[in-house]
Amino acid sequence: MTSVSQFQVDFTRFLDPQGEALAPLPDFAQDPAVLLPLYRAMHLTRIFDSKAIALQRTGKLGTFASALGQEAVGVGVASAMAGEDVLVPSYRDHGAQFLRGVKMEEVLLYWGGDESGSNYAGPRSDFPVCVPIATQVCHAAGAAYAFKLREEARVAVCFLGDGATSKGDFYEGLNFAAAWQAPMVVIINNNQWAISVPRERQTAARTLAQKAIAAGIEGVQVDGNDIVAVRHAAQQALDKARDGGGPAVIEAISYRLGDHTTADDATRYRDAEAVEKQWAFEPILRLRNYLLRLEAWDAKREEQLVKECTEAVNAAVEAYLATPPPPVTAMFDQLFATLPPAMQAQLDTALRFENKQGGGHG
Amino acid sequence: MTSVSQFQVDFTRFLDPQGEALAPLPDFAQDPAVLLPLYRAMHLTRIFDSKAIALQRTGKLGTFASALGQEAVGVGVASAMAGEDVLVPSYRDHGAQFLRGVKMEEVLLYWGGDESGSNYAGPRSDFPVCVPIATQVCHAAGAAYAFKLREEARVAVCFLGDGATSKGDFYEGLNFAAAWQAPMVVIINNNQWAISVPRERQTAARTLAQKAIAAGIEGVQVDGNDIVAVRHAAQQALDKARDGGGPAVIEAISYRLGDHTTADDATRYRDAEAVEKQWAFEPILRLRNYLLRLEAWDAKREEQLVKECTEAVNAAVEAYLATPPPPVTAMFDQLFATLPPAMQAQLDTALRFENKQGGGHG
Amino acid sequence: MAELNLVEAVNHALAYEMEHDPAVLVLGEDVGVNGGVFRATVGLQARFGPARVLDTPLAETAIAGTAIGMAAMGLKPVAEIQFSGFIYPTIDHIVNHASRLRNRTRGRLSCPMVLRTPSGGGIHAPEHHSENPEALFTNVPGLRVVVPSSPQRAYGLLLAAIRDPDPVVFLEPTRLYRLFKQEVADDGEALPLDVCFTLRAGNDITLVSWGATLQEVQAAADLLAAEGVMAEVLDVATLKPLDMETILESVTRTGRCVIVHEAAQTGGFGAEIAAGLAEHGLYSLLAPVRRVAAYDVVVPLARLESQYLPSVERIVDAVRKTMEAS
């Protein structure tokens, strides 16, 4: 018996929950000018989330998936991306999207039931929210291949959850990208839960990062609540991918502090106390602790920041609420580049019944 | 950065191509009474294959997938299985099937275009040939779960090819079985080719065994042309699975000496010389060399064996050719347990046109 | 006899059959501790244990595929797909294996499994949660496709589906899960799988539908009755195999038919019924056979949902047109 291959999975954390550095920090982490926008972005995401949940509770928004407790994953990764890179998100990645220029009212429109929310004025090439779990990994692999073929220095960055790593699409997409050495970075947001199914019952694998081994590529773990670790790992993977080094997988270990979505009630399946304990590790507090240590932050600026973010969120909410529902023609006008003649009669019917519907539902 | 998980993939070979032992052999390998039936089974498989190809070439059989050069994989694994275990084969595993009691004429009937070929008189619970690549891994995982639930000491043994390891079903099925700790053993018959696609372009993974790591289970490599190594590894995995130790993956490294199927012409995409070289490693020669060393074999017995196998194959071919095509009712009679009344009219039509068809095709 | 809504009826049928047949087991995402996202499986894991009520990893292909393996080995798995838009990864296993295992092995192995999923729109759900995928299955030989439209029928048809020796796709109209309650005797009585149900008798026109849209069809029938048009309302219930006899019998009497369904019109299962009429009922037809279905557009997000779903107004309009024709 001979050993033919060895593998290992490494874990990286720079900041402990008290914001103390456990290892020499990467350069960017010593520069408040770099960190403060990240801190703001995490705050904004959290304030947005609580506002969105409130809107849902009052019937002004549909089902919504908050990123509570996982802000460092989206923000950290997006902050390492170049503008021309492409984000291929799941449904919990508005933290990353905002940093890429997606507007908050766009995200609200999407969850409020209007497709125009995915017509981002900002990052025109970014993919829209992807609900069918893990399918986006294949899209990202294809996008990455397009960049490689055209010799563009762009990377496709894909997010998915811990539960999503059980799906064939994750594995197939990864295997394609690896076989093609395509510039793709896959971020597993391991928030420990797939709705009610805890990480341990999702797979017998001890880490999710090790799933990358199946595709012959590297997988690493980072503390997903340490934005320094997240950004650092993302930057390394992005640089490598951009330089032709092929795809990489980062498992960012975080925790879903909220319900799965507004349609979920997590108290049915998990212990409130266990959740409570996780609050000590959350990423905003951690970065604030570090910034306080750096003396780059204080209570006044905190107050100012919260106010400013709240105003921005409120403005987005207003813009969202002021957007009229789409006309019935919207169902037809972007179905194909040109509406086939065969569909004209249906469009006529739709117009004839516009706003005269709703019998029995609505 | 801390290392949180380490993995390795081991490779086992007992006999070198000259039949010389490279390591202390397992007990069974010192007993000709155990080895001779395996030797016969490999021979039978090879003679069957060449006969089947001849039948296809003369229009008496449909497309056929031979196991040429890979006989040790099927035979070795099947010889380690218990009767009550269940085989979940792909389309290249008749070597294993014959040892389990599937009749040669049944396999011919299947490839000859008659479903009754999958109604095995022998192993009644074994799964039929599975053509859609890798789907059988999920079936095996489910079968294994059924055994576990009913506390039966049975194992589901699943075969697939190197190409098949790229498919989501392989990974999903493995992950389910591992999460369930279900008694499943997966054999990857790595014959280096998926039709025209060589192993190296199928995946960036250096071994296929390492794909098991993604599911959190062990994967090992064996020399798939060394039947001692194959049987030994299979026995270990079977014992462990039967004892509640969960699933395992064995990558058996072999080589497809023939075309992919009779519909294929491998000279289009691979070098005849490279193939020629592989003949030195083929499994029947290897075991014969070993048996000769043991003085458990000689030319006379070889001649006798070939004759006997050829007769058995010929008898099966005769039985196959003598089987009349099924009546048109066969399309209807096993579609459901009971034919729904809605289908009676179609059955009547089919009967009305029985053997009055064929216009334009046939 | 309890008053149950549709999702409770599903739950009761599952519990009844698990109680009486140890081969039955339930698997899917979040079906265990959480009791299913719509609570269809609530209480089952506590009662029958985690070995028979399995929270699977998140992978629909393997949910279907492992269910096939289980069924082939003598279990009767009832697999839940969490929302209809995620049923697509199961199709390979359903088409290539579940529906064929019996035929492929000439009856040696079979596949008594049920694939349940909530289906259809009307609850302002997120993207992909409001699909009507029935036409993906109705062209597949060897499969049964069932859509209940009331708590009673959900209970009886689901029991029948679980007991059926062959695979059944069971589409539960999400919109009806909690819409109304009905007396349901939890007595283990199954309903027949291969028949249409006549929900309302009438001699002027036949309205054929299934699942959630029967709500609008019945409301339309009420309105029409006030106008003096007496509609017969048929619930197809089992789409495949289709009980065309009952539909033909009705249309032979009424001479007119409107078919209503929530899936997109083109290539939808309504076409099969219209085709059946064009072949076997042509001489009875006094008017063109109209379909009221969703437009051939992507299921819109919530803001346009009510403009997308076939409405009472559209049904009444189609019936009036059909009555005018002669």
Next chain:
Amino acid sequence: MAELNLVEAVNHALAYEMEHDPAVLVLGEDVGVNGGVFRATVGLQARFGPARVLDTPLAETAIAGTAIGMAAMGLKPVAEIQFSGFIYPTIDHIVNHASRLRNRTRGRLSCPMVLRTPSGGGIHAPEHHSENPEALFTNVPGLRVVVPSSPQRAYGLLLAAIRDPDPVVFLEPTRLYRLFKQEVADDGEALPLDVCFTLRAGNDITLVSWGATLQEVQAAADLLAAEGVMAEVLDVATLKPLDMETILESVTRTGRCVIVHEAAQTGGFGAEIAAGLAEHGLYSLLAPVRRVAAYDVVVPLARLESQYLPSVERIVDAVRKTMEAS
């Protein structure tokens, strides 16, 4: 102008478009060095390089899924699924993403991809190699479904499919790949995607079909002509969106229609055409609309294949019955 069989016509169309549009690329299993198991892509990798003619790993879900990612980023992938029975794992991506990307993003991103696959039986192929999966796609909004029936139409329709700014499922009748040759001008001229083709004019009955069964339909039309029944033969070609106008125009003249297809009858696309006649052509119909299709059974292995495929005999029989009715 060269004499080409259908698979050569496909090959020429691919080569033409790859030559003229650098965004076009081909991917699939064995499409590169091997030139495809049916040789549809033969020579392309040598000519355009392995970066534009990709031998993918063995995974249909990812073939479809990565094609979507490529298409969204400006490429025009033509993905080959090796045999029709292996198209099912693509359906999730085709339904949930390819057909919706434009609508989902309000036109910001789109999905100009083609999913090609050999389709149908008649060549005594192994299990799963003879499927007719069109009905899995024809109910899907946002998709085009095209089936050529001759080398010329394969060439022109495939060019149109590749150039189309939206996703197209392109089903190539395997049985026709090498059945006959035809003059095909390799001039880059596309055929229109949204129209039926009239293959033969006649005023007694309209025969509607697509793909391989047009062979039997035309042979039947020959036999019928000898009996004095002049059949009009329509090749639907593009199933979705369906050109019902042309069919209605013909049936208005003939008053009779038989629809022929190779997929199983129930829930097959023939139903949509019959339904269109029952709604829009009812008053012209002089006889019931018959369908000659495969029985609702699993595609049998080779020994029963010819009993399964719709035959000239069955078509002629259906036409005679249709002519007798009045």
